Amino acid sequence: MNKILLYPHGGSGNHGCEAIVRSTMLLLRPEEGVLFSSACGEDRRYGLDRTVRVLPEQRPIRRCSAGYAAAWMRRHVLGVRDAFDRLAFGGIAEEGRGASVALCSGGDNYCYGEPVHIYLQNDLLRRAGVPAVLWGCSLEREDMKDAMLEDLKAFDLVVARESLTCDALRECGCSRTVLYPDPAFALPAREAGLPEGWKEGSMVGVNVSPLVIGHEGRAGAVMENYARLMEYVLEATDMNVALIPHVVWPGNDDRKPLEELYGRFRHTGRVVMVGDAPCEELKGYIARCRFLVAARTHASIAAYSTGVPALVVGYSVKARGIARDLFGTEDGHVLPVQALDAPDELRTAFVRMMGREDELKSIYAEKLPEYRERLGRLPEELATLLKRS
Known part of the structure; x- marks a missing residue:
């Protein structure tokens, strides 16, 4: 792909x-990659601009311009409600001309209400004749209706990252749907300097997020369970604990609850706080853990893809589907946060996972080569699938 x-x-x-x-660029190996971002400064901070050309998702609207005048006429004379939005987002269609494909980074972007601005960008690209693919997505079955279903059916191809979503899409009439592992299974892990207190080969990685706390069924249940888990690790084993953030957005910053846990157990001298870092370095820390307990999907994928036994505190289809495809079931691998109530549920599930350590590593040894081989065929298969669509 050029x-x-x-x-x-x-x-x-x-x-x-x-x-x-990063993993998409590594897998598809295009001559050029262009990323439309709503936070270009963040991308430059982590060096993503050295991998793709980063452009702002929206461009400023200048009142003294022909584009503004045309948008004003369409809005106020013709009644086109999104005329100014189409002007602001119009750069994606202009940049798309000559592109081999436009990948709408699915993830869970379709899981939080109507993504109207994504619909708009999709429509701009389709009108410009650019092949559009919903890429590595997870969706809830009950959301696949009305405007969302219409948009989903209009993609040239939908690539689901787990079978629960794939099956639901096909049942809803999205026949151009295929299943591939999340591209981040192919992300390299990069080793960085270890924080003081890191016990090589004997760390339990811990990740918790404000998002998963927001889905708890009983107020305080998540942090209570995480605290009980850490008490068990520190009192009943000789392992240390690494607190690992994976999202650091204002208002949705994993460091907030992790710092609370760190403050509670800092006195033990056996808990370390991993600082913010690019995703490859965070994967490097996770890869050097013996076990991981995670709330963030891509923290769990970092563990899965490096053979680290992981327990996920999940709230949606993505956690269940990814675990089911890898292990054959989500039971024992995903703890639904909505059902988390008793304070020792997470600790109990973790102890059970510890007892299956060798079994889980055997599953990884069998499944991960299949995942890597499947992802390795993506460039050729994607080109073929787009021709068929």
Whole structure:
């Protein structure tokens, strides 16, 4: 492929978003990659601009311009409600001309209400004749209706990252749907300097997020369970704990709850706080853990893809689907946060996972080569699938 577009992108402060972009570029190997981002400063901070050309998702609207005058006429004379939005987002269609494909970075972007600005960008690209692919997506079955279903059916291809979403899309009439592992399974891990207190080969990685706390069924249940888990690790084992953030966005910053846990157990001398870093370095820390307990999807993928037994505190289809495809079931691998109530549920699930350490590593040894081989065929298969569509 000579040129691919990636959109939408909320910024690399969510290192899962960063991981999707980096691994996609690695897998597809285009001559040029262009990323439309709503947080270009974040992307430059983590060096993503050295991998793709980063452009702002929206361009400023200048009142003294022909474009503004045309948009004003369309809005106020013809009644086109999104005329000014189409002007602001219009750069994606202009950049798309000559592109081999536009990848709408699915992830879970379709899981939080109507993504009207994504619909708009999709429409601009379709009108410009650019092949559009919903890339590595997870969606809830009950959301696949009305405007969302219409938009989904209009993609040239939908690539689901887990079978629950893939099956639901096909049931809803999205016949151009295929299944591939999340591209971040192919993201390289990069080793960085270890913080003081790191116990090589004997660390339990811990990740928790404000987002998963927001889905708890009982107020305080998540942090109570994480605290009980850490008490168990520190009192009943000789392992240390690494607190690992994976999203550092204002208002959705993993460091906030992790710092609370760090303050509670700092006195033990056996808990370390991993600082913010690019996704490859965070994967490097996770890869050097013995176990991981995670709330963020791409923290769990970093563990899965490096053979680290992981327990996920999940709230949606993405956690269940990814675990089911890898292990054959989500039971014992995903703890639904909405059902988390008793304070020792997370600790109990972790102890059970510890007892299956060898079994889980055997599963990884069998499944991960299949995942890597499947992802390695993506460039040729994607080109073929787009021709068929």
